[in-house]
Amino acid sequence: MATSEVQTVQSGADKAKVAAAVALLLAGFVGFYLLTGQAAWVRWIALLAGVVAAVVVFGVSEPGRQLVAFGRDSWREVKKVVWPARKEAMQMTAYVFAFVVVMALFLWLTDKTLEWVFYDLILGWRK
Structure with a gap:
């Protein structure tokens, strides 16, 4: 210890x-x-x-x-x-932005799917 x-x-x-x-x-x-x-x-x-x-x-x-x-x-x-080179920093920034966009789309799609399942199929609140 x-x-x-x-x-x-x-x-x-x-x-x-x-x-x-x-x-x-x-x-x-x-x-x-x-x-x-x-x-x-x-x-x-x-x-x-x-x-x-x-x-x-x-x-x-x-x-x-x-x-x-x-x-x-x-x-x-x-x-x-040891700081990254400009090219490496730009690539990593692009990867982060791409990941954020993919995750945003995934979460939006999941939200809309669950909304459809609960409100339309199970509860029938929307007509």
């Missing part, structure tokens, strides 16, 4: 950093709405300042570093993918 190692323990400082990041993000939004009497650029600067500060504080926390590492690992894996 394979076990996966999950680390959920965080230090108090990391929890405080995440809480501060959330508070800064909320402060940016609150500032944006509290400055309704100001010029639009002042409101947007307040919002952007709160968001940027929140991202910076979250980025220096352990969960932030783990998120960045996860993103880097994901990008590295995407680079390893």
Whole structure:
């Protein structure tokens, strides 16, 4: 049985950093709405300042570093993918469309056949 190692323990400082990041993000939004009497650029600067500060504080926390590492690992894996050639992609797309059309026709035919059997033959509702 394979076990996966999950680390959920965080230090108090990391929890405080995440809480501060959330508070800064909320402060940016609150500032944006509290400055309704100001010029639009002042409101947007307040919002952007709160968001940027929140991202910076979250980025220096352990969960932030783990998120960045996860993103880097994901990008590295995407680079390893062998993408199909254009011709192969077009062929596979055509196969999928053809299958969808065939299945739609099959389901329509099945529906109409069952409708005919139940309503016309068995129940005699249609004249």
